[in-house]
Amino acid sequence: MPVTFNIPSGLREFTGGQRKVHVEGSPATLADALSALWAKYPGVRDRIANEQGQIRQHINVFIGEEDIRYTGGLMSPLPSGSEISIIPAVSGG
Amino acid sequence: MIGQVLGHCRVVAKIGEGGMGVVYRAHDEVLDRDVALKVVKKGVGLDQTAGQNLLQEARASSSLAHPNICTIYEVGETEGELYIVMELVEGKPLHVMSGDQGMPSDAVLRCGGQIASALARAHDRGIVHRDLKSANILVTADGQVKVLDFGLARQVGVGKYDAATRSFATMQETSVISGTLPYMAPEVLRGEASDYRSDLWALGVVLYETASGRLPFEGQTAFEISSAIMREVPTPLGPPVPPGLWSIIQRCLAKEPMQRYQRASEVQAALEAVQSARMTSADRAPEPGGPPTTILHQVRHLPVKRGDFCLLVGTVKGAFLLRSNRQRRKWELGGPYFHGNMVYAMAYDNRAGRRRIWASTQSYWGTQLRSSDDFGKSWTNPPESPIRFPSDTGLSLKNIWQISLGRPEEPDVLYCGVEPAALFESRDDGNTWSLVRGLFDHPHRPRWVPGNGGLALHTIVLDPAEKQRMYVAISAGGVYRTDDGGATWKACNRGIKVTHMPNKYPEFGQCVHKIVMHPAHPGRLFLQNHGGLYRSDDYGENWNDIGNGVPSDFGFAVVVHPRKPECVYVVPVESDQFRCTCDGRLRVYRTRNAGESWEPLMRGLPQKDSYETVLRDAMTADSLDPVGIYIGTRSGQVFASHDEGRNWQRIVGGLPAVLCIREALIDDAPASTKAVARMKRSPAPQKKSPAKSRRKKK
Numbered sequence: 169m170p171v172t173f174n175i176p177s178g179l180r181e182f183t184g185g186q187r188k189v190h191v192e193g194s195p196a197t198l199a200d201a202l203s204a205l206w207a208k209y210p211g212v213r214d215r216i217a218n219e220q221g222q223i224r225q226h227i228n229v230f231i232g233e234e235d236i237r238y239t240g241g242l243m244s245p246l247p248s249g250s251e252i253s254i255i256p257a258v259s260g261g
Numbered sequence: 262m263i264g265q266v267l268g269h270c271r272v273v274a275k276i277g278e279g280g281m282g283v284v285y286r287a288h289d290e291v292l293d294r295d296v297a298l299k300v301v302k303k304g305v306g307l308d309q310t311a312g313q314n315l316l317q318e319a320r321a322s323s324s325l326a327h328p329n330i331c332t333i334y335e336v337g338e339t340e341g342e343l344y345i346v347m348e349l350v351e352g353k354p355l356h357v358m359s360g361d362q363g364m365p366s367d368a369v370l371r372c373g374g375q376i377a378s379a380l381a382r383a384h385d386r387g388i389v390h391r392d393l394k395s396a397n398i399l400v401t402a403d404g405q406v407k408v409l410d411f412g413l414a415r416q417v418g419v420g421k422y423d424a425a426t427r428s429f430a431t432m433q434e435t436s437v438i439s440g441t442l443p444y445m446a447p448e449v450l451r452g453e454a455s456d457y458r459s460d461l462w463a464l465g466v467v468l469y470e471t472a473s474g475r476l477p478f479e480g481q482t483a484f485e486i487s488s489a490i491m492r493e494v495p496t497p498l499g500p501p502v503p504p505g506l507w508s509i510i511q512r513c514l515a516k517e518p519m520q521r522y523q524r525a526s527e528v529q530a531a532l533e534a535v536q537s538a539r540m541t542s543a544d545r546a547p548e549p550g551g552p553p554t555t556i557l558h559q560v561r562h563l564p565v566k567r568g569d570f571c572l573l574v575g576t577v578k579g580a581f582l583l584r585s586n587r588q589r590r591k592w593e594l595g596g597p598y599f600h601g602n603m604v605y606a607m608a609y610d611n612r613a614g615r616r617r618i619w620a621s622t623q624s625y626w627g628t629q630l631r632s633s634d635d636f637g638k639s640w641t642n643p644p645e646s647p648i649r650f651p652s653d654t655g656l657s658l659k660n661i662w663q664i665s666l667g668r669p670e671e672p673d674v675l676y677c678g679v680e681p682a683a684l685f686e687s688r689d690d691g692n693t694w695s696l697v698r699g700l701f702d703h704p705h706r707p708r709w710v711p712g713n714g715g716l717a718l719h720t721i722v723l724d725p726a727e728k729q730r731m732y733v734a735i736s737a738g739g740v741y742r743t744d745d746g747g748a749t750w751k752a753c754n755r756g757i758k759v760t761h762m763p764n765k766y767p768e769f770g771q772c773v774h775k776i777v778m779h780p781a782h783p784g785r786l787f788l789q790n791h792g793g794l795y796r797s798d799d800y801g802e803n804w805n806d807i808g809n810g811v812p813s814d815f816g817f818a819v820v821v822h823p824r825k826p827e828c829v830y831v832v833p834v835e836s837d838q839f840r841c842t843c844d845g846r847l848r849v850y851r852t853r854n855a856g857e858s859w860e861p862l863m864r865g866l867p868q869k870d871s872y873e874t875v876l877r878d879a880m881t882a883d884s885l886d887p888v889g890i891y892i893g894t895r896s897g898q899v900f901a902s903h904d905e906g907r908n909w910q911r912i913v914g915g916l917p918a919v920l921c922i923r924e925a926l927i928d929d930a931p932a933s934t935k936a937v938a939r940m941k942r943s944p945a946p947q948k949k950s951p952a953k954s955r956r957k958k959k
Binding site for chain 1: 627
C-alpha cells in the first residue's frame with residue numbers, strides 16, 4: 169500500500185498543484201517516505217526541512233493523527249497505507 | 262603476527278601493507294571493539310629520535326576529532342616496534358573507486374569537499390598531512406570519506422617505488438623529505454620548507470585523479486615524474502568535468518604556493534559552490550512541478566517605467582513598492598508581495614543593465630532569497646535554497662538580514678549577511694552562494710552572543726577603492742574588517758563601549774547596530790551602537806564618540822549623505838529599555854560636520870504622541886539632487902524628505918512594521934546589456950497560468 173501525503177496550500181506550487189501525493193513502495197519510516205516525496209518534488213524538501221535535515225521548527229508532521237514528535241520523529245515507523253499531513257504550527261504574530 | 266597481542270589488542274588478520282608498515286584488523290579486548298592496527302616496519306629509516314617524533318605526531322593527530330578523519334585511539338611501542346591503533350574503517354580506497362575512468366563529478370565534488378574539510382580541521386590544529394594521496398583516503402559504503410595517516414608521514418621515509426600502489430617516497434640521508442612522489446608539491450621536491458599549502462597541492466592531484474582516473478603528472482621513472490611536477494602543466498580536464506571543478510584543481514596545482522588557495526576551507530567552499538551550482542543549474546532536467554518563478558496574484562502591481570523613482574519597503578508581513586518620479590511628490594503603493602513573510606532585506610540591482618529587485622523572505626517554510634526582473638510581477642522561487650550552511654557546520658539558515666551588491670566593476674558579485682551570524686558570497690549573479698569560511702572560522706565566533714533580534718550579521722560595507730577590504734557588523738560581535746578579500750578578519754572595535762559586560766571596552770562583543778561609509782572617504786566610518794555614536798578616521802582601527810548634542814545616543818539606523826561625506830543622519834530613541842523616539846517626538850538628527858554637532862530635523866514629522874522606532878535598515882538616502890531621505894517606522898509609516906531633511910511628508914501609513922527601505926532609480930538599460938542580463942539568468946523564468954493555490958497564504 170502506498171502512503172499518502174496531504175500537501176498544504178503553501179507547498180502546492182512545488183507539487184504541480186496537487187493536494188495529495190502518493191508515494192509507492194511501502195516506505196518503512198517517515199524518513200523514507202519524505203525522501204521519496206522530495207525525489208518526486210524537490211522544492212518541497214527545503215520548505216519542510218532545514219539544510220541539516222531536521223524538520224523546521226514551526227512545521228508539524230502527523231502520521232494519521234499522531235504528531236511525529238511523539239512517535240519517533242523522522243524514524244517513526246509507517247504502517248502500510250499511512251496518511252501523512254504536513255501542517256504549519258499555530259505561531260507567529 | 263596473527264594472534265599476537267599488542268597493548269590490549271589481539272591481531273586478527275592482515276588487511277594490507279603500505280610503505281609505512283603492515284595494517285591488521287585487531288580486536289581491542291578491553292573496550293571490546295574491532296580496530297585497525299598499524300605496525301610500523303622495522304628498518305624504514307626510523308631511528309630512535311624519529312620514532313619518538315612519530316609517537317608525538319600520532320598523539321597530536323589523535324586530537325583531531327572530525328567525521329572525515331580516521332580517529333587514532335592509541336599509539337605505543339612494544340619490543341622495538343611502533344604500533345598505532347585506529348578506527349577500523351570499512352571502505353574502499355579512493356583510487357580504487359576512481360578506476361581508470363574517474364568518478365562522476367558529483368561524487369568527486371562530494372568527496373573533495375569532505376577531504377578539504379578534514380584538511381581544514383587539521384591545519385587549524387597546526388597539523389600538516391604531508392602524504393595525502395588517494396590510497397590514504399577511504400570511502401565507506403554510504404559515501405563518507407575518511408582520511409588516514411594524518412601527520413604520520415613526516416618522520417618516515419621509504420626508498421622504493423611501488424607501481425601497484427603508486428607509492429613512492431624519496432629519502433634523503435636523514436629522512437627529511439617524505440611523501441609519495443606523484444603527489445609531492447614542487448617546493449617539497451626542491452627541498453624547501455613546506456606547509457599546509459603542500460597538502461592543498463596534493464588535494465589538487467587527488468581531485469584530478471578522482472575526476473579522470475589518471476594522475477596529472479606521470480612518468481616511467483622518478484626523474485620523469487619529478488620533472489613533470491616541476492615544469493609541466495597537466496592535461497586539461499574537459500566535460501563531463503564541470504569547468505568550476507577544473508578551475509579549482511588548477512588553482513590547487515599552481516606551482517608557487519602563494520598562487521594556490523591559502524586555506525583548505527577556501528577549497529571546501531569552492532567545491533561546495535560548484536556542487537550547489539550543479540544542483541540548481543539549467544543543464545539538468547527541469548524539476549517536475551517546481552516552477553522556478555512564482556507569479557503573485559491578488560497583489561496590486563504598479564507599472565514601473567524608465568525615469569520612475571521607487572522605494573522598496575520590507576515589512577514584518579511582506580514587501581511593498583512605492584512609486585514616484587524624480588520630483589518625489591506623489592506616491593503610489595504596490596504589493597503586498599509575499600503575504601505574511603518577514604522581509605528583512607531588499608536591494609535593487611541596476612548593474613550591467615539589470616532591473617532586478619532582491620528580497621529575503623522568512624516564514625515557517627524557511628528563509629529564501631528571491632528576485633524579480635519585472636518589478637514584482639514574478640519572483641524566482643528556487644526549489645533548492647541556494648544559501649545554505651554546509652553540513653559540517655551543523656547550522657541552518659534562520660534569516661537573511663542584509664543583501665549587498667558587489668562593486669560596480671564586479672556586476673555578478675553579491676553578498677548576504679545572515680543569522681546565525683555569517684557572510685555568504687555569490688560570484689555568479691546569485692545563482693550559487695558559498696559561506697565565507699575566513700570569517701566563519703574566526704576564533705571569536707563561538708563567543709559572539711545573540712542580541713535581542715538574534716545573532717545576526719546585518720551590515721556589509723565594501724571599500725570602493727581597495728578591493729580586498731570590506732567590513733561587516735555583527736550583533737553582538739562587533740565590527741570585523743578583512744584586508745585580504747575575506748581570507749582573514751580582524752576585530753575593529755577599539756573605543757566602542759559595551760553595557761552588557763564587566764569590561765566596558767572589550768576586543769569584540771559590541772552590539773553594533775549599523776555602520777556606514779562615504780565612498781569618497783573610505784577611511785572614515787560612522788557607527789550607531791547599542792548606546793553610542795562613533796566615528797573612525799582610520800579604517801575602523803579606533804573609534805571616537807561623536808554623540809555631541811543628540812538627545813540620546815541609542816538608535817539603530819545611520820545614513821550618510823551620498824555626496825557630502827561630512828553629512829550623516831540618525832534617528833535617536835530614548836534608551837535600551839524604552840526604544841521609542843524621545844519625548845514622543847519623531848526627529849531625525851543631522852550632522853554636517855562629521856559629528857562635531859547635530860541638529861534636529863522635524864518639519865512635517867509628528868511632534869506629539871509619536872512613540873516611534875526606526876530600525877537599522879529602515880532609513881535610506883536616494884541619489885537624486887537634492888537628496889531624498891526616507892524613514893520607515895515600526896508603526897508602519899513611511900516619511901520622506903526630498904530636500905535633504907528640511908521638510909518631511911508622510912507618504913504612506915498603516916503598513917505592517919517596517920524592517921527595511923531601499924531606493925530604486927529606474928534608469929534606461931541599454932538593449933544589448935539587457936539581453937545579456939536575461940541570458941545569464943538560469944533557469945529561465947517559466948510563467949505558469951494563474952492558480953489560486955500558488956498565492957502564498959497569510
